[in-house]
Amino acid sequence: MPEAGDSVSNALVQSFGIGVRQLREAQRWSQERLAENSNLNRSYIGEIERGSVVASLVTIEKLASALQLTPSALVTRGEAISQMNLVRGIKLMAIAC
C-alpha cells in the first residue's frame, strides 16, 4: 500500500525522523555508521531523518536495535517530539493572536 503522499504531511513521521537523528547524534554516529549498525541503506537513513519516507515496523525494529532501545521506545520518542512541536505551535499561535 503506497503511502508516499502521507510522508510529507504526517507529523509523527516527521517527529520520528527527528528522534532518529537526535539519537544518532547523541551516539556521535554518522548516517553511514547508523546504516551499517542497522543493516539499512545510508540514503534511506537520510530520508527517514528528513521524514520523506515512512518507516515500516521492520525498519523501526532495525533502527531501535542499532540505537539500543525497543521499537516502542523509538516510536514513543517520535510521539513526544510531535507533542512538543504541537505545544510550541499553540504557543506561537497564542502570541500571534
Add this chain to the structure above:
Amino acid sequence: MPEAGDSVSNALVQSFGIGVRQLREAQRWSQERLAENSNLNRSYIGEIERGSVVASLVTIEKLASALQLTPSALVTRGEAISQMNLVRGIKLMAIAC
C-alpha cells in the same frame, strides 16, 4: 525499500498482527469495521493480522487511533506478545530436552 521477505519470518510483525486482532476482537469489531474506522482496506487489515505484510508507521498510527491507543502502545503490545511467545518456546524446548 521492499521488505516482503521479512514479513513471514519477523517475530514482531507476527506479534503485532496478533495484537491488532486481539484488540479488534475485544471491541467486537469485524475486520470491515476496523477498516472503516482506521481508513484502511479490509483485505489489508487481514494481511496485517496474519503478519503477511509489514505495517508502516502511518498504518500503525491509523490502527492505533481506531483502537483508541497511541502508536507506541500498539507496538508495545506486539512486543509483549512476541516476548510471551519466546518464553513459551523456551519452556517447550525445556520440556523436550
